[in-house]
Amino acid sequence: MSSVTNIFLTNNKSSSQWQNENLLQIIEDDIYIYLDKSFSSPLKNIQRAARSIEKLGVKHACLKGDLWGIDSQWAFALGFTCVGKLTNIEFTGEQTTIDTLNNKLAVYAWSRNLTNQTPSELTPLLLAKQAQDYITAQAPDCVSSRLISGDDLAKQGWVGVYNVGKGSVNPPCIVEIDYNPTDDEQAPISTCLVGKGITFDSGGYSLKASVGMFHMKCDMGGAAVVSGALALAIRQGLNKRVKLILCCAENMVSNNAYKLGDILTYKNGVSCEIANTDAEGRIVLADGLLMASENNPSMIIDAATLTGAAVLATGGDYTALFSLDEQLAEQAKQAANIESEPLWQLPLEKWHQEKCPSAFADTANSRPVPGGGPGGASNAAGFLSRFVDSKGWLHFDLAAAYNGSANDQWAAGATGLSIATIANLLLTQ
Incomplete structure (x- = not known):
């Protein structure tokens, strides 16, 4: 994996047959987290996906796309961050949203x-x-x-x-x-x-x-x-x-x-x-x-x-x-x-x-x-x-x-x- 990886949320399944039922879909150098509307705990699924992404060797996650909300970004942060990667996330959205999430991430990382x-x-x-x-x-x-x-x-x-x-x-x-x-x-x-x-x-x-x-x-x-x-x-x-x-x-x-x-x-x-x-x-x-x-x-x-x-x-x-x-x-x-x-x-x-x-x-x-x-x-x-x-x-x-x-x-x-x-x-x- 490259040092910075783009992470998207998607409601659409990959056309690639082998990825059809996967929560994670890798397309070229980007990673997509597939969210099915039937999921009972979407934030938990995002956190699990983030944990899987970190274990792939991603060093720094850059969240991209219009589907990310403040709660879903934070769920990703909780799953992705770990020892040595407690702040390695770039958030997306309005500047107030980014500032809120960065402040929260910094405090959690310190604690x-x-x-x-x-x-x-x-x-x-x-x-x-x-x-x-x-x-x-x-x-x-x-x-x-x-x-x-x-x-x-x-x-x-x-x-x-x-x-x-x-x-x-x-x-x-x-x-x-x-x-x-x-x-x-x-x-x-x-x-x-x-x-x-x-x-x-x-x-x-x-x-x-x-x-x-x-x-x-x-x-x-x-x-x-x-x-x-x-x-x-x-x-x-x-x-x-x-x-x-x-x-x-x-x-x-x-x-x-x-x-x-x-x-x-x-x-x-x-x-x-x-x-x-x-x-x-x-x-x-x-x-x-x-x-x-x-x-x-x-x-x-x-x-x-x-x-x-x-x-x-x-x-x-x-x-x-x-x-x-x-x-x-x-x-x-x-x-x-x-x-x-x-x-x-x-x-x-x-x-x-x-x-x-x-x-x-x-x-x-x-x-x-x-x-x-x-x-x-x-x-x-x-x-x-x-x-x-x-x-x-x-x-x-x-x-x-x-x-x-x-x-x-x-x-x-x-x-x-x-x-x-x-x-x-x-x-x-």
């Missing part, structure tokens, strides 16, 4: 590349710095930040992030990034975003097997998604104050690591017994949700690669949504529909808070059984709900954030899914 970095490249402090630098670059005059790291976390009462991260030689941290375009230091905060930033997850003393640990560089995917969502919303004209809180740590085994049976007492007085050191994401997010709540925002959104149970429930094809605010959950589902991002709401009730009982504390962080037992994803969300007001809170369990190997729709690595959905919510809140 996906961040998630794909190795654990040695991306330690907790470096994750915080890269997010700070990227958000600041979007609007240098509107962004400020503060960083709390190492022992200062314990001194200030952020016991979750401190304890999960204290077993590593790379210190844990919380970074709070304040985007304020109002020129008013007292402006109310519309939304707080909270992201899980576990840059490597060994499982701690609840040690993962190699097969479960191999892809754990992606356990900071929540931090990458909410950072990308804020960046995308800024590029799309966000004029409200938003704070981004990233809870960053490595979950390691050492003489100083937190242990099963330890009890942590959070700033809001909730005590938590550690029943599983591999259920560390909810432990750090509790700190982030408490910090977010101190700002009295209208909405709090957290995002995390939190539970294997959500992956099992969704097949890894959807982001799992949890909320005790049904009106806000409906808004989230509408936003996901607008952005063509798969989102599925799973059960959450107040009584899910009691699903991880402890004889020694208000709650345990999980159950001492594989996967946390039945309803593991809902129980994790129930744990988080102890640290935030139920009204105005959304929890995104990013079951579709990363693929360990390629499939018919995605290359291996981070997907960036839910960035556009959360950005939409920031803009419409």
